Amino acid sequence: AQKVTQAQTEISVVEKEDVTLDCVYETRDTTYYLFWYKQPPSGELVFLIRRNSFDEQNEISGRYSWNFQKSTSSFNFTITASQVVDSAVYFCALSEGQGGSEKLVFGKGTKLTVNP
């Protein structure tokens, strides 16, 4: 069975601090996809990144970086030099299957508050 665990329910940091959001997943499939979404208070889920199970390269996009480690079934997300606008709920999600299933299994989310 698929499962995504985001152990951190809430994190509060001061602006310019670095922060890492943890995501641990469980799946029996060898082909799967991992995602991160951001949900600001407005409600819309914003797609941030998709990573497939065969691509373990870490990725950096501006202040955002992702560390994918199959050995520990983790897909962690780091925000460098956090800003107030980064305040949101962040969801990690998993989708199984070679072509990508329509079903996304979400973690419970981590609420990040960045204080000025």
Added chain:
Amino acid sequence: DTEVTQTPKHLVMGMTNKKSLKCEQHMGHRAMYWYKQKAKKPPELMFVYSYEKLSINESVPSRFSPECPNSSLLNLHLHALQPEDSALYLCASSQYQRPPYNIQYFGAGTRLSVL
């Protein structure tokens, strides 16, 4: 452009009312989704349409009735809802069976209150 538009943004309805939520996308996506999200919870999948046909129904009560009149539009018809149905209803769309399949793009949602 990765825009999914949902209307209305807010809706208040009584338990005897009939209302509809609307979702529109012009990205050429052939899969569209309805999710329900309660406060402080992750989104829960309700329905999936693939090529305008219902492909997944996650055992949703019949008071929720989805409709996909064409490849750009998705409706959710609501009838005789209960107060516990109050939630944020999110629509999403994605490519289907061609890359970058399975990246779901979400709308801003409709905040529904059932009195």
